[in-house]
Amino acid sequence: MMEKKTTMGHAVSVHLRAARLLRKVSPKFFAISALYCVVSALTPYITVFFSAQILKELATARRAEILWQWVAVSVLCTGLFAVAASFLYQRKETLLDDLWGRKEILFIGKMFSMDYADLDRQQIHDLRAQIRQNENWSGWGLMRLPEVYESGLKSIIGILGGIALTVSLFTARVPASAGGLTVLNSPVFILVLAAGMVSVSMLAGACNARATACWSNAASDATMGNRLFGFFGFFGKKRERATDIRIYNQQHLVSAYWNKNASFGTDGPIGKLARGPMGIYYGLGTGITVVITGSVYVFTCLKAWAGAFDVGSITQYVGAATAMAGSIFEVTSLIGMIKTNAGYLDTAFEFLDIPGAMYQGSLTTEKRSDRKYQVEFQNVWFRYPGAEKWALKNVSMKFEVGKRLAIVGENGSGKTTFIKLLCRLYDPEEGQILLNGIDIRKYNYRDYMDVFSIVFQDFQLLSQPLGANVAGCADYDERRVRKALVDAGFGERSDTMPEGLETYLYKDFTENGVEVSGGEAQKIAIARALYKDAPFIILDEPTAALDPIAEAEIYSKFNDIAGDKTAIYISHRLSSCKFCDEIAVFHEGQVVEQGTHAALVANEHGKYHQLWNAQAQYYTE
Numbered sequence: 031m032m033e034k035k036t037t038m039g040h041a042v043s044v045h046l047r048a049a050r051l052l053r054k055v056s057p058k059f060f061a062i063s064a065l066y067c068v069v070s071a072l073t074p075y076i077t078v079f080f081s082a083q084i085l086k087e088l089a090t091a092r093r094a095e096i097l098w099q100w101v102a103v104s105v106l107c108t109g110l111f112a113v114a115a116s117f118l119y120q121r122k123e124t125l126l127d128d129l130w131g132r133k134e135i136l137f138i139g140k141m142f143s144m145d146y147a148d149l150d151r152q153q154i155h156d157l158r159a160q161i162r163q164n165e166n167w168s169g170w171g172l173m174r175l176p177e178v179y180e181s182g183l184k185s186i187i188g189i190l191g192g193i194a195l196t197v198s199l200f201t202a203r204v205p206a207s208a209g210g211l212t213v214l215n216s217p218v219f220i221l222v223l224a225a226g227m228v229s230v231s232m233l234a235g236a237c238n239a240r241a242t243a244c245w246s247n248a249a250s251d252a253t254m255g256n257r258l259f260g261f262f263g264f265f266g267k268k269r270e271r272a273t274d275i276r277i278y279n280q281q282h283l284v285s286a287y288w289n290k291n292a293s294f295g296t297d298g299p300i301g302k303l304a305r306g307p308m309g310i311y312y313g314l315g316t317g318i319t320v321v322i323t324g325s326v327y328v329f330t331c332l333k334a335w336a337g338a339f340d341v342g343s344i345t346q347y348v349g350a351a352t353a354m355a356g357s358i359f360e361v362t363s364l365i366g367m368i369k370t371n372a373g374y375l376d377t378a379f380e381f382l383d384i385p386g387a388m389y390q391g392s393l394t395t396e397k398r399s400d401r402k403y404q405v406e407f408q409n410v411w412f413r414y415p416g417a418e419k420w421a422l423k424n425v426s427m428k429f430e431v432g433k434r435l436a437i438v439g440e441n442g443s444g445k446t447t448f449i450k451l452l453c454r455l456y457d458p459e460e461g462q463i464l465l466n467g468i469d470i471r472k473y474n475y476r477d478y479m480d481v482f483s484i485v486f487q488d489f490q491l492l493s494q495p496l497g498a499n500v501a502g503c504a505d506y507d508e509r510r511v512r513k514a515l516v517d518a519g520f521g522e523r524s525d526t527m528p529e530g531l532e533t534y535l536y537k538d539f540t541e542n543g544v545e546v547s548g549g550e551a552q553k554i555a556i557a558r559a560l561y562k563d564a565p566f567i568i569l570d571e572p573t574a575a576l577d578p579i580a581e582a583e584i585y586s587k588f589n590d591i592a593g594d595k596t597a598i599y600i601s602h603r604l605s606s607c608k609f610c611d612e613i614a615v616f617h618e619g620q621v622v623e624q625g626t627h628a629a630l631v632a633n634e635h636g637k638y639h640q641l642w643n644a645q646a647q648y649y650t651e
Contacts, residue, residue, distance in 0.1 A: 038365070041372035048175045048375055051382075055132040059125040060179065066118035067180055071187035073111045075195055078349035080104035086342030126176055133172055136382065137161070145388045146455040151415060157381050159257075161374075167256040170374040178368060185360040192354020198339075199330065199347040200224065208336035214329075223329060227322060227351075231358035234318035238359070239366015241311035244303050251299040319359055326351040388457060388475070393468065395477035403466060403481060403565050403596065405429045405452065410461035412451055421447040423619040424461075429596055434589060436607030437600045438641065439616035445600045446487075448616065449570055452598075453482050483559035487571035487600075491551055493538035496524060497531030500557045510561055517591040518557035523550060560591065568598045604642050613638065 053060055083100045087093060137158065141149060148154050164170040169177070200220045204212050213219055265271065265284050274280055303309070330347045333339065339347075406428040413420045422444045429435060437445050450456050451463060454470055463470045470478055491499050498504050500511045511531060515524045527533035527544060534543040535554075546554065559567055589597070589609055601607055608627045615623035615630065615638045623636050630638035 036369055036372045041368045044372050044375040045175060045178060045368055048172050051136055052129065052133065052172060052175060055135050056125060056129045059129050062118060062122050062125055063180055064183060066122045067183040068187055069111055069115045069118060071184040072191060073115060074353050075191040075350060076107055076111055078346055079195060082342050082346030085345050086340055089341045130173060140382050144384060145386050148384055161378050161381060163256055164374050170371055171378050174371045178364060181360055181364050185357040188357030189354055192350050192357060195350035196347055196354060202333065202338040204333060204336040204338045211332060211336040214333055214336065227325065227355060228358060230318055230322050231355045232362045234315045235359045235362020237311045237315035238363040241308045242366050243370050244308035322355045323352050389471050390475045391471055391473045393473045395473050395481060404431055406464045408462050408464065410451065410458045410463060412447060412456065412458045420619050425621055427614060427621055431596055432594050433596060433612060434610040435598045436610035436613040437598060437616060438604055438607060438613060443616040444619040445616050446570055449568055453484060454478055481564055482566045482568060483562040483564040484568040484570060485555045485559050489555040491535055491554060493534065493536040495532045495534055496527060499535060499554060500561050514557040514560040517560055518553045519587060520550065520553040520557055565595055567592055567595045570600045604645055
């Protein structure tokens with residue numbers, strides 16, 4: 031990401047929005063951070079003030095009782111502020127660490143609510159990856175806000191505190207006996223000096239802001255470097271890659287990465303910036319602050335020399351004025367940081383503001399005890415976003431309630447797309463899909479989804495207890511879960527698990543987790559579909575990894591337990607679908623044949639006959 035030109039108004043606006051979002055997920059953080067900022071910003075001034083009072087007394091009357099009072103109050107106040115600052119710092123840092131995780135709620139919540147059509151687009155995942163990389167490599171984006179908030183609040187308090195302790199520096203008058211030094215009393219001189227201090231502080235901050243902006247110019251290289259590190263840096267820890275690494279000596283690829291990836295090395299783009307413009311700007315900013323400090327020392331010492339105040343006040347004025355100049359420097363630097371970070375926040379909000387285009391509907395799906403749901407495709411056309419080729423072309427067909435429908439065809443023929451439209455993961459571009467004679471887009475989206483149970487070919491189980499996996503939630507009906515597992519053919523295996531339904535699958539969260547085989551996982555996925563007890567149940571090639579005999583056994587058993595549900599099966603293996611009432615043959619996005627197995631295989635000129643004989647030769651001796 032190159033540095034973006036943005037107005038200060040826009041930069042402030044997006045940061046305020048970011049603050050509101052983060053406050054929703056962590057309400058306590060900003061309150062605790064504000065208290066910490068007040069205490070830590072005032073602490074230096076407390077020290078400066080009391081030190082000055084003690085030095086004044088030592089330089090003048092030297093009254094022991096007064097000195098003891100100042101010392102006691104100084105120790106008490108300094109100690110209280112130190113304890114409060116330490117406690118608040120620890121609490122703030124704990125909440126900040128927690129905020130890093132809670133911030134993900136915003137993005138995960140968006141992905142939960144996002145239209146599947148958007149979630150299925152690679153550009154969306156690329157955008158989310160970009161946001162994550164911006165955060166990982168230098169904390170840009172939403173998580174830069176805590177730093178902006180803390181730095182800004184400290185600086186404002188610091189400036190106010192500095193003004194309170196330095197105002198008398200400018201108002202204290204040099205006596206007439208000081209001769210030429212009485213020029214220090216001139217309002218014009220004081221105004222010029224004060225304006226000069228503020229201007230130089232702002233110039234130093236501007237240099238620092240310019241240096242900060244240089245980070246954006248290295249963002250693309252840094253993001254790629256961070257992505258490479260995330261992949262190759264932990265390559266050897268990935269158990270699933272261990273065999274390939276050893277067989278094909280893939281460690282050499284990792285070595286090449288370590289040797290050539292210089293994104294964060296001294297010779298990389300960031301290193302070159304540090305030696306070039308970024309380093310120069312940072313150096314100028316630091317150098318200018320030294321000039322400010324020196325000017326304050328000279329002015330303060332001249333007024334003390336001329337007799338405007340005692341030597342004890344020098345400590346107060348020098349310390350307070352220097353701290354105030356530093357705060358002005360921080361505010362100016364902060365302006366640059368805010369403007370730089372605005373571009374990264376724009377990227378985050380681009381993701382969070384993706385609109386939901388899919389109409390959610392309002393009609394309640396009829397809850398029928400007889401499960402008489404009729405679905406009909408009428409002249410349905412569909413192609414994926416950005417694609418020129420139609421995935422489905424003029425598909426028209428009707429499901430008979432309670433029957434078994436098999437959908438077959440070659441890869442890319444439109445089988446899974448057909449199911450995605452049926453379940454309304456996508457909407458057709460042309461034509462319509464009817465449920466009991468009503469366009470499915472008119473039904474409440476969540477209600478309509480509840481009509482279907484699906485086991486996709488790329489189904490996923492969670493590293494959670496067996497019962498929770500089947501039910502899809504932590505609280506479940508044990509009796510129903512056990513019945514679903516038994517019906518899916520996993521009953522005996524579940525009985526042998528060490529903690530029964532509370533046994534964790536896999537070992538991600540516990541060493542006592544059970545690693546289930548591919549076939550066992552498929553049975554659990556089928557049990558999950560049965561537990562939902564939806565009137566439509568769909569198997570989208572979930573058994574593709576099994577051999578034909580094992581797949582046929584699962585489908586045959588599933589045919590028995592589906593009961594009065596309308597069941598749809600998608601499979602490459604035609605032999606697994608012989609028991610179905612009807613078979614729909616897809617080819618190049620169209621339904622080219624429809625009928626029973628016997629009728630279709632008898633048609634020697636049909637696509638099904640061709641597919642059947644192509645597969646049969648591998649199983650016929």
